[in-house]
Every structure is written in structure tokens, then in C-alpha cells.
Amino acid sequence: MKPLIPSSIRRVRVPLILIGLFIALVFLAVNATGQTATTSRPFAPDDLFRIRRVGATAWSPDGLFATIEFSRESRWLEGVPTNDISVLDVKTRSLRALSPKGSAYLGFFNAVWSPDSRRVAFLSVDRKAVVRVWVWTVGTPSPSMLANIDARIGLNDPPIAWIDDYRLAIMAWERGAARSGPLYTRVLRGRNVVDSWERAIEGSGASVSVLESQSTATSTIPSIELLSVDLGSGQRKILTRGRLHALRVTSDGCCISLLSEDPEQSVASYFETVARAGDVEAGYAAVNWGTKRHLIDARSGAEMSRAGENIASKPQPNRVAATPPRSDARLLSQTPSGDAALYIADGPDGSHLWLSGGAGRALSLSHVIWRANEWMSEIKLGRAESLSYKAQDGTPLTGWLLLPVNHVQGARVPVVTIVYPGTVYGSNVPSGVSPFRVNFEHPQLFAALGYAVLFASMPAAKEPTQAHALPALLNGVIPAIDAAIASGIADPDRIAVMGHSDGGFAVLGLITQTNRFRSAMASASFSNFVSLYGTFYGQYRHGDSGSPKAGQLLRTLQLEKGHMGMGGPPWSEPDRYREDSAINFVHKVETPLLLIHGELDFIPIQQAEEFFTALFRQDKRAQLVRYAGEGHLISDRENVLDLWRRIDMWLKETMAPRPKID
Numbered sequence: 001m002k003p004l005i006p007s008s009i010r011r012v013r014v015p016l017i018l019i020g021l022f023i024a025l026v027f028l029a030v031n032a033t034g035q036t037a038t039t040s041r042p043f044a045p046d047d048l049f050r051i052r053r054v055g056a057t058a059w060s061p062d063g064l065f066a067t068i069e070f071s072r073e074s075r076w077l078e079g080v081p082t083n084d085i086s087v088l089d090v091k092t093r094s095l096r097a098l099s100p101k102g103s104a105y106l107g108f109f110n111a112v113w114s115p116d117s118r119r120v121a122f123l124s125v126d127r128k129a130v131v132r133v134w135v136w137t138v139g140t141p142s143p144s145m146l147a148n149i150d151a152r153i154g155l156n157d158p159p160i161a162w163i164d165d166y167r168l169a170i171m172a173w174e175r176g177a178a179r180s181g182p183l184y185t186r187v188l189r190g191r192n193v194v195d196s197w198e199r200a201i202e203g204s205g206a207s208v209s210v211l212e213s214q215s216t217a218t219s220t221i222p223s224i225e226l227l228s229v230d231l232g233s234g235q236r237k238i239l240t241r242g243r244l245h246a247l248r249v250t251s252d253g254c255c256i257s258l259l260s261e262d263p264e265q266s267v268a269s270y271f272e273t274v275a276r277a278g279d280v281e282a283g284y285a286a287v288n289w290g291t292k293r294h295l296i297d298a299r300s301g302a303e304m305s306r307a308g309e310n311i312a313s314k315p316q317p318n319r320v321a322a323t324p325p326r327s328d329a330r331l332l333s334q335t336p337s338g339d340a341a342l343y344i345a346d347g348p349d350g351s352h353l354w355l356s357g358g359a360g361r362a363l364s365l366s367h368v369i370w371r372a373n374e375w376m377s378e379i380k381l382g383r384a385e386s387l388s389y390k391a392q393d394g395t396p397l398t399g400w401l402l403l404p405v406n407h408v409q410g411a412r413v414p415v416v417t418i419v420y421p422g423t424v425y426g427s428n429v430p431s432g433v434s435p436f437r438v439n440f441e442h443p444q445l446f447a448a449l450g451y452a453v454l455f456a457s458m459p460a461a462k463e464p465t466q467a468h469a470l471p472a473l474l475n476g477v478i479p480a481i482d483a484a485i486a487s488g489i490a491d492p493d494r495i496a497v498m499g500h501s502d503g504g505f506a507v508l509g510l511i512t513q514t515n516r517f518r519s520a521m522a523s524a525s526f527s528n529f530v531s532l533y534g535t536f537y538g539q540y541r542h543g544d545s546g547s548p549k550a551g552q553l554l555r556t557l558q559l560e561k562g563h564m565g566m567g568g569p570p571w572s573e574p575d576r577y578r579e580d581s582a583i584n585f586v587h588k589v590e591t592p593l594l595l596i597h598g599e600l601d602f603i604p605i606q607q608a609e610e611f612f613t614a615l616f617r618q619d620k621r622a623q624l625v626r627y628a629g630e631g632h633l634i635s636d637r638e639n640v641l642d643l644w645r646r647i648d649m650w651l652k653e654t655m656a657p658r659p660k661i662d
Helices: 016-039 045-049 182-188 191-202 267-277 280-289 374-378 443-448 471-486 502-513 529-534 548-560 574-579 582-588 606-617 637-654
Strands: 054-059 065-071 083-089 094-097 105-113 119-126 131-137 160-162 167-173 224-230 236-242 244-249 255-260 292-297 330-334 340-347 350-358 361-372 384-390 396-402 413-418 452-455 490-500 519-523 593-598 622-627
Touching: 045 637, 054 105, 054 330, 054 340, 065 105, 065 119, 065 361, 094 361, 105 160, 119 160, 131 167, 160 244, 167 244, 224 244, 236 244, 236 255, 236 292, 244 280, 267 280, 267 548, 280 548, 340 361, 350 374, 384 471, 396 443, 396 471, 413 443, 413 471, 443 452, 452 471, 471 490, 471 502, 490 502, 502 519, 502 582, 502 593, 519 637, 529 548, 529 574, 529 606, 582 606, 593 606, 593 637, 606 622, 622 637
Parallel strands: 083 105, 413 452, 413 490, 490 519, 519 593, 593 622
Antiparallel strands: 054 065, 065 083, 083 094, 105 119, 119 131, 160 167, 167 224, 224 236, 244 255, 255 292, 330 340, 340 350, 350 361, 384 396, 396 452
């Protein structure tokens, strides 16, 4: 059979070396094209939910095992413990999954080892916000759940502790108790108001809630019970009941220490607690955990004298100096004896977790036990560089510029300025630049959209009374903008400002003091200290996170004695409340403003609504974006993706280059 190649071509003889060279060049070109395609992808909002992270670790007392929480993909960016738990065998340097598989549970967390290192207890949470207790015994194939126990999760208030090698102390909801707490709120997204509305719609019962400013009687509503569970015999005993918190076991295991709330405690007493301690944190602790300290017998539950109380404290590891397995690795945790350590590094090649030392090995010997996020090698990120400048008062400061992806040297670009009062940057790149950090408003996402991000230092006020003074907000921010322009990077006509929480307050304050910004974005912001003082926390309003009165105690403490620095209630410090409230200067605002707020935020959404209404009344450009079921941070995947579509549209509208005038 004749070849199917024209004779005219067959007669051309090409040296084999040239053919080989041609094929190699084609291969390299294709490979280079593919490499460019896979490494030039910018960071995207959906990537926030793909990143796997290492959470809490817990070492067994003998240092032979460690439990490690690993995040998994979920619909929440943060707030809900969507982790799996694995156990590390230090001798074999191997990991095995400990938490049960399946979709029945959102995640697992809060591992606690028994004193003899033979058992570990941990918690799970399901889609109804029910928290279960699990126990795994070393050498057994799987953990067992303790049936019919719904553990109560409070604010920094773990519900389980080991009494001895076989007995667990557990704070659980009594049957019929109205469950509440931050985890309950985050999982069920404000379920209480939904239930109330359903009763109102169906007429199935009264949809009323009543608050008393002064308690007249001790509540008989079921609350919390402290259980002792013997894992050997299976016996359970209720040791005490009440509004219990801060569970701790004495070092000899004989007694249990608890705090309890007093429903009849006067409001004034919380302020007296702050005065005695000289620290507002004491007042917050009194609100969250109560002030009555109890010491009870771990077997009978009988109240005991607190004389000679010796609470077991978490052993602090001996910090043995060790060389990290690589330069960017950081110490995650060490065994109680300090002979083994876990190191983690997050970088362009993904995440790596090392075990160093342990089981007689030198700490200098490290072994990778976990890898994840290798896809990060595909992502092209913005690069950060520092700026040196002086504040308006002459203070030397450092700011940082995160350059947009594919930034061309010498090109001026639009800038989003991130503000948060009291933040002062140093010689290290701001940690928030790392794509591995959780942030629903991640700066790398602005860089991916073509914006530089300016991190402006904002030194704290020297006088506490000036902590939220509006004119002082300009001190570190305006010179930072001038420095970014002088660097040749910032387009002076396309500067935006953005902040969250106290940073959101700063945004509203700044745009009442200057018209320097083309656009502004404020999330979880507050604008009126008078109405802030008297408006309920979003997540406490219907009792989801706890009593609304507890929320208001926290609020009044914060404004009068804490971070807000007002020095008293509005009726005793009217001038300070008025002068520090951006709402009173809203007539000066000329900057288009995007307001972002979660309906369940502890900063009431009414704060954003007030500022929006004031701009609406003046026919000024504003947009208010409200997310149902969200708290202080926007966390649900669909909401985060929606928010970034809106941020992109908002900036394209408000930061567009102005038409050139001939």
C-alpha cells in the first residue's frame, strides 16, 4: 500500500535532530501554556470555603497520642465547628480518623483526655444544634456516644471534664429546658423568632415574650444539670442543677468547682464588680458565668467548704527549643513534657503538618503527617509591600500595600483602604494577607478584582475619652493615603475605604470628616451611641444566645466602662455620646456608602438602618445589604458569594474612572 503522503512532501528530507528539536519545543510550549493556565488563576470567593485548616489539638498526658481537629468543606466560613477529629499515634507517626463518618453531624470538637491517657472525650453538633458526648478508648476501633445527653455549650464554657480515669463530669440541658447559646444561634440562625412567628400565624398559642427590669422571684424553668457519668459501670448521677458555668475539677478529683448565675442580682452589682477588679473583663465574666462560686463533692454533689480548694490546671509544656522543619513553620502545640511538638506551615505549596520528636526521637527529627490545600499552587496572589509615613501628629507609622494580581510596575491603580482604630502595623506583612486566614472580606479578593489594598495604621488615642472621637480618625489614615499616592501606585482619584465592626464605625466617622474617598463600605458598623446603648443584641433579642437582659448588661458595661469609653450612660455623658456619633454629622457625607449587616449581629442592625435612613432623607447614594440569620460575621456560603458579587458591582459603579474632559 502506498503511503498517504504526497510525493512532493516525501521527497523533503528533514534531519532527525531537527524533528526532535521541533517536537521538544512544541511540548515545552504546550506545557508552559498549561502551567500558565493553572498558576495564574486569581483567588476567588468560593476558595474561602475550600481551604482545609488545622484546629484545636489535645495531647494525652503521657504524650503518646494527640487529637487534632481538621476542618472540612461546609456551608459555613466560621462560627460552626465543622471539623473532623483524628488521633495521632506518636510512636508510629500515623493519623487515623476518630470521629464517625456520615452527614448526621455537622462536626466534632473539644477533645479532652482522661488522666491516665487511656480515653478521650469529645463533642459533636448536629443540624438541630444538639451537642452529644463521645468517648474513645485507646485500642478500640471506634468511639461510643453517651446516649440521652444534650451537652450545654456556653461562651468559652466547655461542658465536660474528667473527674478521674473513668468518670466524666458533664453540664447538660435538663429535660424541657429552653436551649440557648452562641452555638445554638449559629446553627439554627435565630430559630426562636421563627417559632414565635409560626405561633402568631397559626394562632396556636401566644407569641409573647416578657422582660422584667427587676427579678421578683427565682425562675423555676428547667436549666442545666451537672452529671457524673461512670464509664465503667454506666451509672449516671445528677450532682446539682442551676444556671451553671465554668466547670473545673480539683487536682485530687474529689471535688468540682462551678460558677452559677444569680437571677436576682442587681444591675449595680456588676458595675461594682468592675470597680473592685479595676477591669471591665471582670464584669463581662460576671454576666456570662455568674459570681457565685460553688465547691461540691464529686460523688454526692454535696456543697463543701472552699478551704484548701486546689483546682487542677492545664499542664504547661516545657518549651524545649527546637528547629522548625522549615523556615515558615510555626509551633502549633507541644506535649506536657515538651518532648514532641506539632508544627504547621501554610504556603504556596499548600498546608503541611509535622510531628517533631516524640517516642524517644529527637525534636530535630520531623515527619510530615498531613498535607492539604495543594491547589493553592494554582493561585496567583497579590504581593504586599510596606509604606513608611508620619501621622498628622508626627508619629512615625508603617502601612502596607497589597498590590493587585498582575500589577504592572509604574501603573496607578484604584485602592481600597482598610481601617480599624487602634491597629498599628510593623515590619511584618499583615497576617490578614494570607489566603489561609478566615475573613469574609478577604483583602486578597480585592487584589483579585484589580484593586490595591492599603492597610493604614491608626494609633489608639492617648486619652481613653478620645477612643471614638471622630476627628482623630483622620490622624493615621489620610497620611497613609498620601504615602500610597506618593509611591506611584495609588490612583489619587480612585480611593475607597472599608471597615468591619469598629472599623465600620471608623468608615462612617471618616466620611463625616472628609470627602477624600470616592467610595465607602462599612460592615457591622455603629453610628449612634445613644441608640446603641438601648438596643438589644441581635442574637439575644429573642433569647437564642441567652437572656436579652444579659445582652443589655454586656452592652451597658461595654459603653460605660469598656472599649467604647463613654464613661457613663447617655444621660450623664450627653456631650460625649453626641460628639462621637457619626449620625449627628451625616449631613456632611458626600461619599457613596455600601452598608452590610447581619440581622442577628450583636451590633444591632438598626445602627445601619439609622445611617441609611439619614442618607436616604438627603437623596444621597447609599445601599443597605441585610443578611437574615447572620451575626457579626457573614458566614453562610451563599451569603458570602452574594456579598462579593455586590461588592464587585458597587466598586465598578462608584470607583469607575471619570470621563476625561477635553
